[in-house]
Every structure is written in C-alpha cells, then in structure tokens.
Amino acid sequence: MHTRTTTMTSTRTTSTRRTISRAARTLLVVLALPLAACGGDGDAAPAPVRSYEVPLHIDDSGDEYRYLVTGSVPDFTVGDEVTFVVDNTGTLNHDLRVVGPDGTTLGTAAAVAPGDVLELTVLFEQAGIHQLNCVVDDHLLAHGMQEFIDVAPA
Ligand SMILES: [Cu+2]
Numbered sequence: 001m002h003t004r005t006t007t008m009t010s011t012r013t014t015s016t017r018r019t020i021s022r023a024a025r026t027l028l029v030v031l032a033l034p035l036a037a038c039g040g041d042g043d044a045a046p047a048p049v050r051s052y053e054v055p056l057h058i059d060d061s062g063d064e065y066r067y068l069v070t071g072s073v074p075d076f077t078v079g080d081e082v083t084f085v086v087d088n089t090g091t092l093n094h095d096l097r098v099v100g101p102d103g104t105t106l107g108t109a110a111a112v113a114p115g116d117v118l119e120l121t122v123l124f125e126q127a128g129i130h131q132l133n134c135v136v137d138d139h140l141l142a143h144g145m146q147e148f149i150d151v152a153p154a
Pocket residue numbers: 065093094095134135136139145
C-alpha cells in the first residue's frame with residue numbers, strides 16, 4: 001500500500017510540473033510579442049510613458065453632481081499612466097469608474113465617504129473621449145455625475 005501511494009503521488013507531482021512548465025513557456029511567448037512589435041520600427045525607442053497624478057474634488061451640492069479638477073486639466077496623451085486622486089468634498093458617498101472610447105472599463109475605485117480620498121490609476125492606451133463616472137446609486141443616471149476627458153494620440 002505504501003509503495004503504491006508513493007508512486008501515485010510522484011506521478012501527480014511530475015504531471016503538475018509539466019503543466020506549469022508549459023504555462024510558463026506560453027506566458028514567455030505572450031510577453032515577448034509586444035517587445036517584438038515595438039522593435040519593428042528600426043532602432044526607435046518606445047515612446048516615453050508619463051506617470052502623474054490628477055487631483056479632483058466633488059461637488060454634489062446641486063442637482064447635478066460633478067467631479068472638478070483641482071488645478072489645471074493636463075494634456076492627456078496615449079501612453080500616460082494617470083492616477084486620479086479624488087477628494088470627496090461632497091456630502092454623499094462617491095466612487096470613480098474610467099471608461100475608454102470603445103466602452104471598455106479601464107478601472108474602478110470603490111466608493112468613499114465624505115471627507116475621504118480615493119485613488120484610481122489607469123493607463124491610456126486609446127485616443128479619444130474617456131468618461132469618468134460615478135456608479136453609486138442613481139448618481140450617473142439621475143444626477144449626470146460624469147466628466148469627459150479627451151486623450152490625444154501619442
Ligand atoms: Cu457619486
């Protein structure tokens with residue numbers, strides 16, 4: 001009995017190792033593809049990716065709820081990695097969802113209470129109009145809680 005059990009365990013372990021090894025090889029191939037694509041245009045280096053924060057705050061004092069940029073609106077460009085830092089200066093809970101031009105959700109941050117701050121980092125990969133919206137209760141549909149930002153091509 002002991003010998004059989006050991007053999008079965010050994011076989012299972014080997015099988016698992018093979019599966020992991022195959023998965024690892026597949027992953028390497030997938031990771032290598034974008035690098036190969038980038039290197040296609042001669043020796044040109046990939047475009048620099050900027051990374052920055054955009055502070056926002058909230059006004060829900062009227063019938064229309066708004067995200068407002070604290071400061072100036074950046075020149076959003078494809079390749080930018082942007083962290084929206086939303087100070088909930090309103091009186092209700094609010095969250096943040098960023099949606100790309102093709103309707104893909106780039107990221108969602110959970111709702112925070114008044115006085116709290118949420119952060120959401122997204123990478124802009126497509127040029128065009130992106131939506132920032134709040135999906136708490138009826139904020140989007142009844143109170144128009146969304147802003148549009150235009151991301152320029154790289
Ligand atoms: Cu909201």
